[in-house]
Amino acid sequence: MSSGVVFPRTNPSIIADDGDSLTFCSTCAFSQACLSEGMDKSALMDLHVLVEHVGPLRPGEHVFREGDEFSAIAAVRAGTVKTYMIDPNGHEQVLGFHLPGEVIGLNAIHDDRYPCNAVALDTVMLCRFSFPRIAMLATRLPNLQRHLFKLMSRDIGVASLFAGDHSADQRMAAFLIGLSRRLAARGFSPRRFQLTMSRTDIANYLRQAPETVSRVLRRFEREGLVSIKLRDVEILDMQRLESLALVVLRH
Amino acid sequence: MSSGVVFPRTNPSIIADDGDSLTFCSTCAFSQACLSEGMDKSALMDLHVLVEHVGPLRPGEHVFREGDEFSAIAAVRAGTVKTYMIDPNGHEQVLGFHLPGEVIGLNAIHDDRYPCNAVALDTVMLCRFSFPRIAMLATRLPNLQRHLFKLMSRDIGVASLFAGDHSADQRMAAFLIGLSRRLAARGFSPRRFQLTMSRTDIANYLRQAPETVSRVLRRFEREGLVSIKLRDVEILDMQRLESLALVVLRH
DNA sequence: CGCACCGTTGAGCAACATCAACGGAGGTGG
């Protein structure tokens, strides 16, 4: 099980209250990103006061549910959140997996209700931002507004990536490379990580049968692309995997 | 090569001054929507001065191209705009068809470049909004900010609708019902309309082969769901078509 | 008139889903 580097266990104390309010949420990439967008200290203080730390959530606990009234967006600080919808036939459609530093709930603004469910896959910590208040703040802080615009704009693009019509191999490669890059962006190892979701979840996300997911992964292993022991993944041939994923991810 | 085509300014008269500033852009649903969001007259005036009317564009003329520097979003006033990307293998991926009242370019904010191409399918008229300026204005007009947030939030959801794994029939039904509703929302007939795009475009959008599109449409016709003569569509059995589309559209 | 493109139709095929069965891991209660 404990085969070296894995998901968010490297995260020591979450609220490292070192006395400096600017770094109080240093593990919350939302604040970090705002800083890098050029937001100044006092602005970050304003942002700081309307944040609400949530968690830890246990696997299976929901952050919000489809139809709930929209009130807040949330930044994942630790763990993985799965967003999904249940279609009229009762089948689950996974919309995405959200890693530390990523923001959920942006798709709920439009009709003031969450259009999907969000559930913790492992132990999850969140920063919750009241949306009316962060929007109000954004009118005073152009850089915050800019950051929110960018976040939403990005989500539009991400949603259409996996909408393409690609082979099972390409989709799986893109899934693995996508995870790898997003983890790397947060300081985790891009080569070794743990899948926090079941094969069924992956299958629902990639619009495939769980059996197909299993078969593709095993073939990737036979071909020397990856090494997979249950939920522990090691990428062995990043280049070939990336070239497979290229058609889906576009770079 | 890609930069020559951005927003041709064939119509330098920015303000069609008919005397009443509130209706100057009455065909531009963007302003209308802003009004309905509670924006007042003077706010609309502010919006009004930074709009730039573009067009008419001829079929095949591009509004922007993939990789172009992002500078503006645009609201379609008349005609249909197709957004698409060319994947590394040279295959076209249609992202969407944009009807009067809809806004394009929102997915370009994230990395300051348009991630896709936008081309006129018929004669197209646009309202162009400099994004830096409209964003600036949005800090002063909370209702405008709110409207922009909503537009983007909606696009996130729309992008994931067709990402699901559905049958050819369901996708086609959803496509037709979607068009019907969006046209109805702009005052056009929901039962009879013209397809402004080719079968190949539809196929690329629905991730199917053109042959499949053709076959499904013909079968819909045999089953009495629709009547189709080349690009003229008449929906005969809205209910059955909607029930087919339900799984995709979710309501 | 000739050409190019669009839409349609048919035949064969391939990718992936479905159905079925089984081994292993982890959790629970005795």
Added chain:
DNA sequence: CCACCTCCGTTGATGTTGCTCAACGGTGCG
């Protein structure tokens, strides 16, 4: 600690949707 159970992941056999390849009629245009 063991017995049991359930869920997860894997593997094999079979089925079916929709793609590919091919051919053809219609329409618009130079």
